[in-house]
Amino acid sequence: MDASLTASRNVQSNTKQQLALVPVIDLLSPGSAGAIADACRSHGFFKAVNHGMAVGITETLEAEAMAFFALPRGDKINSSFGFTKPLGYGCGNIGTNGDVGSLEYLIVSDTDNSTPTMPIALCHAMDAYMTIVQEVAGRVLELMAEGLGMEDTNVFRGMVHRDGSDELLRLNHYPPSLRLEEAPGTGFGEHTDPQLMSLLRSNSVSGLQIALRDGTWLPVAPDTESVFVNVGDAMQVLTNGRYRSVRHRVVAEPGTGEADVLSRLSTIYFGGPAPAERIVPVAGLMGALEVSEYMSFTWEEYKSAAYKTKLGACRLEPFLLKELGAEETTATSS
Numbered sequence: 001m002d003a004s005l006t007a008s009r010n011v012q013s014n015t016k017q018q019l020a021l022v023p024v025i026d027l028l029s030p031g032s033a034g035a036i037a038d039a040c041r042s043h044g045f046f047k048a049v050n051h052g053m054a055v056g057i058t059e060t061l062e063a064e065a066m067a068f069f070a071l072p073r074g075d076k077i078n079s080s081f082g083f084t085k086p087l088g089y090g091c092g093n094i095g096t097n098g099d100v101g102s103l104e105y106l107i108v109s110d111t112d113n114s115t116p117t118m119p120i121a122l123c124h125a126m127d128a129y130m131t132i133v134q135e136v137a138g139r140v141l142e143l144m145a146e147g148l149g150m151e152d153t154n155v156f157r158g159m160v161h162r163d164g165s166d167e168l169l170r171l172n173h174y175p176p177s178l179r180l181e182e183a184p185g186t187g188f189g190e191h192t193d194p195q196l197m198s199l200l201r202s203n204s205v206s207g208l209q210i211a212l213r214d215g216t217w218l219p220v221a222p223d224t225e226s227v228f229v230n231v232g233d234a235m236q237v238l239t240n241g242r243y244r245s246v247r248h249r250v251v252a253e254p255g256t257g258e259a260d261v262l263s264r265l266s267t268i269y270f271g272g273p274a275p276a277e278r279i280v281p282v283a284g285l286m287g288a289l290e291v292s293e294y295m296s297f298t299w300e301e302y303k304s305a306a307y308k309t310k311l312g313a314c315r316l317e318p319f320l321l322k323e324l325g326a327e328e329t330t331a332t333s334s
């Protein structure tokens with residue numbers, strides 16, 4: 001066989017194998033910025049180790065969250081009374097457009113301090129967690145900029161860590177008792193996160209899957225010691241498509257015997273900008289002749305458009321500048 005053909009086949013199959021693995025990045029290693037840029041381009045997702053988050057704080061949050069979700073349903077509903085939707089407690093629904101999932105959740109915002117009747121220990125645990133997760137988010141956002149060779153490595157971090165920025169913390173709990181008869185297996189349906197990026201931690205119960213670029217689903221083994229990073233839609237636009245948001249979902253495992261008593265608990269930090277922030281490709285990143293792939297919009301406009309769609313919709317699609325051609329459009333919306 002032609003040696004160059006064999007070599008090219010090997011490269012293709014190596015690339016496929018590499019894609020099938022979740023990139024693992026040591027945030028303290030000297031090459032982390034480059035490795036993060038590669039992962040954000042290829043997967044829009046990676047696992048961060050050596051992130052420096054205090055174990056005690058994450059364990060306390062997990063314990064307080066489990067205690068909260070163990071409360072009677074009425075108490076959980078009452079405890080988030082006063083929150084403006086989508087903040088607060090919810091069960092079975094995801095958003096307001098008919099999406100369902102086998103989970104209950106609690107969403108709080110960093111700027112909305114109206115936590116009227118939530119258990120005080122849980123509030124403290126969430127505050128403490130928010131402080132440490134924001135530090136990791138800042139570091140990751142800086143490395144994301146550095147990996148693109150940007151002169152100002154504070155651009156993304158500055159958007160998310162600013163007065164009035166839209167930072168959320170979400171606790172998701174998937175008890176076997178909530179498994180859906182009408183849509184078995186649906187823990188949390190496939191979607192991309194709209195923000196710049198999300199940081200996800202979970203207990204040791206599996207379920208998270210990410211979509212690779214070829215559309216295949218890759219199960220992500222849970223790892224209680226690591227933080228998983230999702231590239232969000234806003235980052236895709238800010239980098240004019242260099243970094244791609246990742247489609248992901250949670251599959252509710254059928255569970256047998258022992259596994260039936262295990263519930264997945266995940267904690268997700270979403271790093272979004274202030275409502276009036278304009279989401280356009282960062283000027284310092286654009287080549288001389290490069291044009292934006294997207295219309296100009298504010299975070300507020302994007303968020304309200306996203307909330308009107310079904311969870312699995314390609315939410316960036318309506319903002320694509322179609323002149324780029326049909327092929328480009330299809331590739332970007334995946």
Ligand SMILES: O=C(O)CCC(=O)C(=O)O
Pocket residue numbers: 170172188193200202208248249250266268
């Ligand atoms: O609960 C999980 O593990 C992931 C959920 C998720 O993707 C989300 O809340 O946006």
Ligand SMILES: [Fe+2]
Pocket residue numbers: 191192193248
């Ligand atoms: Fe998500």
